[in-house]
Amino acid sequence: MSKFRFSLSNAAVRQEGTVESDSFTGAVDSLWQHVEVKRGDVLEIGVLGFPPARFECVAEIGAGKVFWKAA
16 A cells, blocks of 8 residues: 555645555545545646645535546
């Protein structure tokens, strides 16, 4: 399993943490278990040694599912 570092921010707050997953997609999909994600939030996520990917939450689908757009 890889350890992904992330930061989730909006106009009011910035949260940071780590999540372990076998894949990048799994790490992004499991974020809602660690932090509350809302429309407009900006996510930076990656692994040590590589620059983080940057996404913006553009829609909340429900039950912890959100739609991300590359930022």
